[in-house]
Amino acid sequence: MGYSHRRLTYPGILLCALSVVAGLSIPARAEPSPPPEPPSAYVDVAAATVWTTPQSPRPVDQPALTNPVDVPRWIADMTLAEQEALTSDNLTQTQALYGDRVYVLRQQGDWSEVVVPGQPTPKNALGYPGWIPSVQLTTSPEFAALQTLTPFALADRSSTTWLYSDPELTRRDIEISANTRLPVLSRTGDGIMVATPRSGPRWLDASSADVYPKPTDIPYPTATDLVRTATTFLDRPYLWGGRAGFGMDCSGFTSTIYQIHGITLPRDAGPQATDGNGRPVDKNDLQPGDLLFYAHDTKDPGSIYHVAMSIGGDRMIEAYDSATPVRITPVRFGQDYWGAERYLHGR
Numbered sequence: 098m099g100y101s102h103r104r105l106t107y108p109g110i111l112l113c114a115l116s117v118v119a120g121l122s123i124p125a126r127a128e129p130s131p132p133p134e135p136p137s138a139y140v141d142v143a144a145a146t147v148w149t150t151p152q153s154p155r156p157v158d159q160p161a162l163t164n165p166v167d168v169p170r171w172i173a174d175m176t177l178a179e180q181e182a183l184t185s186d187n188l189t190q191t192q193a194l195y196g197d198r199v200y201v202l203r204q205q206g207d208w209s210e211v212v213v214p215g216q217p218t219p220k221n222a223l224g225y226p227g228w229i230p231s232v233q234l235t236t237s238p239e240f241a242a243l244q245t246l247t248p249f250a251l252a253d254r255s256s257t258t259w260l261y262s263d264p265e266l267t268r269r270d271i272e273i274s275a276n277t278r279l280p281v282l283s284r285t286g287d288g289i290m291v292a293t294p295r296s297g298p299r300w301l302d303a304s305s306a307d308v309y310p311k312p313t314d315i316p317y318p319t320a321t322d323l324v325r326t327a328t329t330f331l332d333r334p335y336l337w338g339g340r341a342g343f344g345m346d347c348s349g350f351t352s353t354i355y356q357i358h359g360i361t362l363p364r365d366a367g368p369q370a371t372d373g374n375g376r377p378v379d380k381n382d383l384q385p386g387d388l389l390f391y392a393h394d395t396k397d398p399g400s401i402y403h404v405a406m407s408i409g410g411d412r413m414i415e416a417y418d419s420a421t422p423v424r425i426t427p428v429r430f431g432q433d434y435w436g437a438e439r440y441l442h443g444r
Contacts, residue, residue, distance in 0.1 A: 135200040135223070137241065138209065138234040139294040140193045142166040143273050144341035145234070147227035151208040153188040155179070164232045165271065168343040172334050180337070180419040189338030190227035191216055191349065191364055194277045196294055198244070199234065200224065207231055215356070216340075216364040217372070225364050235295045243280035243292045250289050250306040251315070252277045253357050256330050256342030258305040264288050266302055274341035275329065276357050281308055315359030320385035320441060324408045327354050331414075332422045339416075340364075347404050350416040350423065351388055354406065360440060366390060366404040375438030380430060383437055385409040389428065392435040401435055 146161045146168075148154060154162055157179055160171040172180075183189050191213060193199055199211040200223055209231045212224035220226050252258050252275050262270040264285040279291035279301075288300040289308065309315055327350075336344030340353055348366040355362050363369050370390045378387050387407040393400040405415035405428075413428050 135202055135212075136236075137198050138201050138211070138236050139240055140195055140197045140199065140229075140233060141235040141294045142233045143195050143271055143277075144168050144192045144339075144343060145194075145197075145229050146192050146338060147190045147211065147213060147225065147229055149187050149190055149227060151205060151228050153186075153228075155182075155188075158188075162230050162233075164230075166233065168336075168341065172336055172344050177420055180335075183337040184419070191225045191338050192340040193229070194341060195271070195273050196240075196244075196277060196279050198241075199229065201234070202226075204231060209234055215361060216352070217361065217368070218364050219368060237294055240280070240292055240294050243282075247280045247282070247292075248308050248310045249278045249312075250281050250291050250301055250308050251357070252301070252306045253326070254305045254329070256333050258302065260291070260293070260299040260301060261288070262299060264290070264300050266300060270296075270299055274343060275326075276341075276353050312359060318355075318358035318360070318386075318441070320409075322358055323354055323386040323406070323441075324414075326357055327406055327408065327414045328425075330416075330423045331425070333416075334422055335416050335419050337419065345416045345423070347416045351404050351406055355440065362440065367398060367401040369404055370401055370435065370438055371398045375440045378437040378439045380434070380437060383407045383409075383428070384439070386441050387437045387439045389413055389437045390435040391429075391433045393433065395433065395435050398435070407437070 142164050143166055157175055160167040193213045199213050202210040207230060208228045211229050212221050212226045214224040216225040218225050252273055256275050257272050259269045260271045260273055262268045266288055282290040282292055282298055287303050289303050289306060290298050290300055293299050334344040337346050339345040340349035348364060348369060352362045352364055363372050385408050389405045389407060390401050391403040393402060405413040407413050411428050412425055414425050416423050
């Protein structure tokens with residue numbers, strides 16, 4: 098016989114029947130517990146590129162796979178065709194910065210499948226998904242505790258800045274991106290002593306960062322604040338999937354500008370336009386900080402392919418394409434203009 102026979106019972110159904118017969122009062126069933134949070138790891142390089150699969154990298158991508166990483170060299174080594182292939186071949190997804198937490202879903206060989214919190218996406222409720230070389234991640238209960246319990250330094254004055262290995266700020270150690278957040282251990286003259294995921298204490302120039310007790314203490318920005326931050330990235334390279342000061346794509350650029358000022362937008366252009374946190378703006382009422390969207394089909398939000406930010410005076414700033422560094426350009430209202438959204442309140 099292919100199956101063994103056994104008596105099956107369904108306690109819930111039996112109790113309901115008894116309650117009808119005997120008037121029993123049955124307590125409501127408790128709601129199921131949410132699934133456990135995946136284990137955490139922390140980014141141990143200046144910018145960890147999140148790849149679509151472990152098979153995505155090519156030989157030219159080696160500088161982006163190591164620890165330490167060398168993103169400027171990676172970008173410089175790629176031909177224009179190789180940069181464009183990151184997009185056309187769907188090789189990369191996003192980036193996570195030094196000290197960022199990621200959730201590790203599983204490991205496969207030398208790779209970790211992760212999601213990146215703080216980068217909202219319809220792809221995964223926990224964060225942006227993809228793969229990171231495991232050598233670029235570390236686990237550290239001590240660093241995790243410091244992230245939770247201590248104030249943090251936010252690099253927010255320039256596209257990149259340096260961590261130093263000495264309090265006198267004379268020995269450069271690692272170049273980090275704007276929007277990097279590291280736990281503060283102490284203040285030492287012109288320096289801020291911060292914790293790192295694996296390298297022990299390092300120092301930031303106090304003029305390159307602000308210190309906040311918690312993320313909600315970041316001051317709500319003005320339009321001027323957003324424009325000032327955006328212009329610090331002028332002439333930085335375009336990089337598909339980039340979300341660091343070394344190179345950015347269009348939506349990585351706009352989401353980083355806002356997140357530096359405590360406002361988290363979705364990672365990608367389409368969800369930025371449609372997630373409901375912004376409100377539509379007529380093109381005749383554009384103000385600095387508004388985001389402008391472009392689509393292959395202006396009636397289909399799913400075809401949005403580009404986002405830029407208004408800076409006023411009929412101009413906008415954008416990370417446009419692989420051949421074009423971050424630039425200021427006249428606002429375009431051509432046939433692919435989808436519309437604009439405003440995210441600042443009280444305007």
